[in-house]
Amino acid sequence: MNYLTLYNNQTVSVKDIPEHGYDVFLEGNLQLLKNRPERHCVNYFGVKNNREIRIYCCIADDLTHKIYVSSCVLEEGSSIASFTVQNHNFEKFEREIHENFDINFTDHPWLKPYRFANNKYNKDLNVGDYPFYKVESDELHEVGVGPIHAGIIEPGHFRFICNGEQIMHLEIQLGYQHRGIEELFIQKSKLIERVTLVENIAGDTTVGHTTAFSNLYESLCETSTSDALNFSRTLAQELERIAIHTGDLAAICADIAYQLGNAVFGRLRTPIVNFFQEWGGNRLAKGLIRPGKINFPFDEALAKRLLELFKAYESDFNEMVEEFFSLPSVLSRIERTGIVTYDEVLEIGTVGISARMSGLSRDIRLSHPCNLYGNTFIHEPLLKHHGDVFSRVQLRRDEIRQSIEYCKKLLENIPQFHKPENILFVPGEEKFTLSLVEGWRGEICHCAITDGEGNLKTYKIKDPSHHNWMALAQSVRNNEISDFPICNKSFNLSYCGHDL
């Protein structure tokens, strides 16, 4: 099977993407992935044109930095064999295509609703009608949690099947957060409207998503990305990682009732997010990253502030981390809790921390670098191997330290910032662009396709959580139900990023 080869943020002509019959498309793509852990599907989606659905499959190769794209045309309502039965990575992708376009994957093992999207094919489908897996047994019981949870958390429904205190199975139903972002993206044509939408995909990953969009849009409109923009995006991504990882450590402490850790990590996040406010006026970096310009120049004074801040942060952080990892009462709660093995993450197709925790090296910063990654520094992904809460916590600790080093490196060479100017963005006609960014959770993928007039025909967003929710469900099996909260926190996945 032939496919089009492209690199991260490269714009190509839609016409150059080869079209295949479904059998060839299925076999060819599965062959590409077979026994190749360095390859995985970064996006698989349909675009509707009357009753015709064109499916695009985008497979990234981490070693060659290439992305292989191919397509296939299906009729709405057709019944076909699934990818999923041979490769579980496609499980969610195919559910989405089924939900939106009524394509029936006849041998899909789990063809359930995906997010109860507004543009779903079956309008009678209601979010309350999710068909949960059931077991007939007098010994087992079910526990239903949500959609509203016992805290300040986004909604989603968790259904446990338990044997006493032990979890046998967890099924996670999402969709409650669906706001119709992808549809709005087409309706709203102003750049500022679109970037505002992107900032709202997942507010905790504002930098990750706005960077993916800005890189993509600049490529699609054939405008260059200045040094100042690359610098800002790289620095902001690493700061976002430090801030959220620190907050996650606090949240994990809260869930094991370790108050000191909760208080200290919780307050250590503040200077980092406040720095975003000093730089761009918003603690979550909303308004900071924009295509073609940055409204808030970075200068020596800010660099000095950031270095001071790191100095204070590091001494408190190190002291707290050392204490945390030396406490038997902490370790006994997180070691060997919520394990997902290498084979399992590979089968599920996780990305980001949820892959690196089990020895699967997936990190866009190295494999498909953009902005200043692979330029100012070559990123070295950090790996753990046990796939338990402990590994996820260790990864956060180590990634925070690594990100601080990266920021310091970036600060050695601050580029010239110019006055922000609004440049006119005109997307190319019949183009396809794919953008990958390593957000703090993992790989973010945005794809845009334009029509003959250069209008956006499709804007496809994939948050890393798309891949990773299944890993959470897997991790809690055979654990006590009381360990569910720390398992959940140690993944910290996005509901809104999934539901869009």
Added chain:
Amino acid sequence: MFENIKILWHQGKQFIPDVTKAKVPGIFRGRPVISKAHVDEGSLIELCPTKAISNNPFCIDLGKCTFCGECAIQFPEKIKFTTDYKLGTNIRERLFIYEDIDSPIEVNPLLVRKEIHRLFGNSLKLRQVSAGGDNSNEWELTASNNVQFDMSRFGIDFVASPRHADGIVITGPITKNMAEPLQRCYDAVPEPKIIILAGTDAISGGIFADSPAIDRSFLNNHFIDLFIPGNPVHPLTFINAVLDFTRKKK
């Protein structure tokens, strides 16, 4: 033991002693002020992503504004954002900012229901409902109770069950898929109860206002006690608004 004491010692005092007077660092975008300068109002209105700016009279609606700052960057002679983070009010119209008016946004105590001060003045338990929130407001509401902002010192807490709550705090534009769970959560809160809208998305729908995937009918059927703008709401904005609303001015 000694390690713990050492850590505590190194943390020093973290809490903000007076949350009503604290200064926020940097260039926070809080309450804007608008000058009488003549500019190209047409393009100014056009550039706003959420149609928060209108003319005749010229006005910014903070219930719609995402605080992106674009208007102030492009028309600095017309619009300036101050660092005033006190943005909460019980009157929706109070969020309209007009030309040449630089006065604080406040809760009008005369319009606060009588029982509020008496019942909730010293203790207020809230149930948070994220209904399409993007996890930024949720994040800041959690931060409101960290050791720095320490909201629970005022007796204000977020609780797990609506049955333990005195009211709900809604974030997000209210998706269709959350409309029913939201209603059921509200119904489970015992009377008397309050509704707080936290964040631009909750107050007006924000950038999602015209999305077919949202359903805001809940808001048409209930009295809203407090509007707290922000994208996301700053912890100090939230704490001050709630204090202003529940406590009688001395």
